[in-house]
Amino acid sequence: MVKLIVIDAEGAEHVLDAEPGRSVMKAATDELLPGIMGECGGCLSCATCHGYVDEAWLSRLDPPGEEELDMLSCAVDVEPNSRLTCQIEMSEALDGLVIRLPAAQF
Amino acid sequence: MAETQLLFRKAEVPEHVPPENVIDFDLFAQPSADTDFFEYWKRLQAPGVPDFVWTPCNGGHWIATRGEDIHTIYADHDRFSSRNILLPAERNEAIRVLPTSLDPPEHRPFRSLINHALSPKVVRGLEPSIRELTVSLIEGFRQRGHCEFASEFAELLPISLFLKMVNLPVEDRLKLKALSEQVNRPDGSMTPEEVNQGFYDYLMPVLLERRANPGDDIFSQFLAGSIDGRPMTDAEAFELCMQVLIAGLDTVVSVLGFLMMFLARNAEHRQLLVDDPARIPPAVKEFLRRFPLVAIPRTVIHDMEFQGVRFKEGDLILVPTMLHGLDDRAYQCPLEVDFERRIGIHSTFGAGVHRCPGSLLARAELRIFLEEWLSRIPRFDIEPGRTPKVLYGIVGTVVDLPLVWQV
Numbered sequence: 001m002v003k004l005i006v007i008d009a010e011g012a013e014h015v016l017d018a019e020p021g022r023s024v025m026k027a028a029t030d031e032l033l034p035g036i037m038g039e040c041g042g043c044l045s046c047a048t049c050h051g052y053v054d055e056a057w058l059s060r061l062d063p064p065g066e067e068e069l070d071m072l073s074c075a076v077d078v079e080p081n082s083r084l085t086c087q088i089e090m091s092e093a094l095d096g097l098v099i100r101l102p103a104a105q106f
Numbered sequence: 107m108a109e110t111q112l113l114f115r116k117a118e119v120p121e122h123v124p125p126e127n128v129i130d131f132d133l134f135a136q137p138s139a140d141t142d143f144f145e146y147w148k149r150l151q152a153p154g155v156p157d158f159v160w161t162p163c164n165g166g167h168w169i170a171t172r173g174e175d176i177h178t179i180y181a182d183h184d185r186f187s188s189r190n191i192l193l194p195a196e197r198n199e200a201i202r203v204l205p206t207s208l209d210p211p212e213h214r215p216f217r218s219l220i221n222h223a224l225s226p227k228v229v230r231g232l233e234p235s236i237r238e239l240t241v242s243l244i245e246g247f248r249q250r251g252h253c254e255f256a257s258e259f260a261e262l263l264p265i266s267l268f269l270k271m272v273n274l275p276v277e278d279r280l281k282l283k284a285l286s287e288q289v290n291r292p293d294g295s296m297t298p299e300e301v302n303q304g305f306y307d308y309l310m311p312v313l314l315e316r317r318a319n320p321g322d323d324i325f326s327q328f329l330a331g332s333i334d335g336r337p338m339t340d341a342e343a344f345e346l347c348m349q350v351l352i353a354g355l356d357t358v359v360s361v362l363g364f365l366m367m368f369l370a371r372n373a374e375h376r377q378l379l380v381d382d383p384a385r386i387p388p389a390v391k392e393f394l395r396r397f398p399l400v401a402i403p404r405t406v407i408h409d410m411e412f413q414g415v416r417f418k419e420g421d422l423i424l425v426p427t428m429l430h431g432l433d434d435r436a437y438q439c440p441l442e443v444d445f446e447r448r449i450g451i452h453s454t455f456g457a458g459v460h461r462c463p464g465s466l467l468a469r470a471e472l473r474i475f476l477e478e479w480l481s482r483i484p485r486f487d488i489e490p491g492r493t494p495k496v497l498y499g500i501v502g503t504v505v506d507l508p509l510v511w512q513v
């Protein structure tokens with residue numbers, strides 16, 4: 001298990017244990033964490049698992065693919081560090097990853 | 107129990123179906139008025155009923171009765187194809203819709219266009235118009251102290267909003283609603299060919315006109331979309347727009363009807379929402395778990411064994427979303443409405459690549475409706491002596507819900 005830290009829009013910190021290989025979206029929705037939906041279950045068709053990657057971690061992630069960028073343009077309040085968290089796979093290298101959630105997914 | 111006559115032929119039980127799995131279940135039967143829609147479907151989960159049953163009705167098909175299987179089947183397009191999404195199967199030859207009847211990878215480019223048309227950004231932008239429309243409809247009858255909720259509200263809000271998004275005149279809603287109903291709840295008054303022709307005669311001139319003079323509506327966006335690098339054909343545009351119309355016209359309506367029937371009969375639940383509107387968003391989640399109403403089939407792609415049952419290539423399996431949120435294996439006391447319930451996975455909007463792209467719009471409409479209605483009409487009842495009317499089929503719906511309140 002690796003650590004995933006999700007900070008919700010109110011600033012509350014949720015420390016989750018995530019299985020390597022599991023996506024950030026799945027790890028968060030498994031816990032029924034509010035503020036993240038993941039409506040489509042990870043098939044890149046809803047843009048409701050939107051999160052902001054902590055600046056310190058940005059360079060350690062693979063850049064988003066074309067389909068993710070296309071769907072990301074559908075999300076609300078998008079920033080340069082925005083990602084669809086169903087596309088971020090947890091791994092040893094991402095142990096301690098910090099993701100902030102937007103005020104709303106839609 | 108008076109049931110309507112069979113609309114479609116019954117099939118012989120095929121050899122690979124064990125007799126103990128055979129039951130008689132007609133998707134299009136209309137049980138008597140005092141039947142509860144959800145309890146009716148839940149009979150398929152009664153003790154002793156196998157997890158998969160086979161019915162000879164409507165050309166013969168399996169029914170998945172348990173939540174986990176329902177979710178798996180919706181999501182697993184490698185084993186369960188979407189090529190037939192209507193029952194009986196021959197109706198799919200007359201009525202073709204996109205992207206619902208396509209499997210990946212062909213599904214994706216059409217779906218991508220819909221994703222953009224109904225995205226979080228779009229839905230957020232629509233909120234003010236949803237609210238405005240909701241308030242004006244409610245204010246139209248509030249002083250009167252009564253309304254027939256289905257025709258005076260439920261059928262108007264989603265449809266008017268949706269027709270605005272596709273830039274069609276609101277007056278056309280009755281015609282389109284009637285055609286959509288024949289897809290989801292055929293009553294034998296029109297053949298599938300006539301239904302398709304009805305949509306075609308209405309939509310095709312509109313689409314050709316939009317092709318020539320594009321606007322900023324959803325249909326124009328679809329027509330401008332590229333399908334793997336080529337333009338969309340007229341036939342594809344027709345099938346795509348027809349699907350979006352049917353899905354947009356005949357679903358939120360139904361959830362609104364069922365949840366208002368519930369709130370009219372359950373003053374305590376209603377009061378919780380009136381006293382604290384912050385409970386409305388979790389209540390919408392709970393209502394969507396509790397009032398699922400779509401049942402669509404999948405087609406088995408290869409002979410296989412699944413959950414201990416032998417399926418043959420081409421077998422149809424009806425996958426009722428009703429039976430996931432209401433499955434006691436997934437939710438304790440599933441028929442109880444509990445706004446504090448922890449809600450995990452259910453299948454009200456399907457699952458996998460076809461999962462409903464309209465779910466955010468639906469959620470927004472339901473939330474705004476509850477906020478505006480309950481602050482204006484906090485107490486209401488079903489008119490004494492009247493029984494609401496519910497229709498069964500591919501999409502279940504409430505068509506007569508007379509409400510009364512003090513003014």
Ligand code: HEM
Binds near residue numbers: 224399402467
């Ligand atoms: C509470 C209301 C709604 C419910 C319960 C619902 C339910 C569903 C379900 C179960 C599916 C999956 C079908 C399948 O897997 O074969 C679906 C698909 C679809 N829905 Fe909805 N829906 C709702 C509202 C809407 C709205 C408001 C729209 C559009 C404005 C919409 C548009 C669609 C479309 C276009 C599809 C086909 C998607 C595809 O095949 O990729 N739905 N819906």
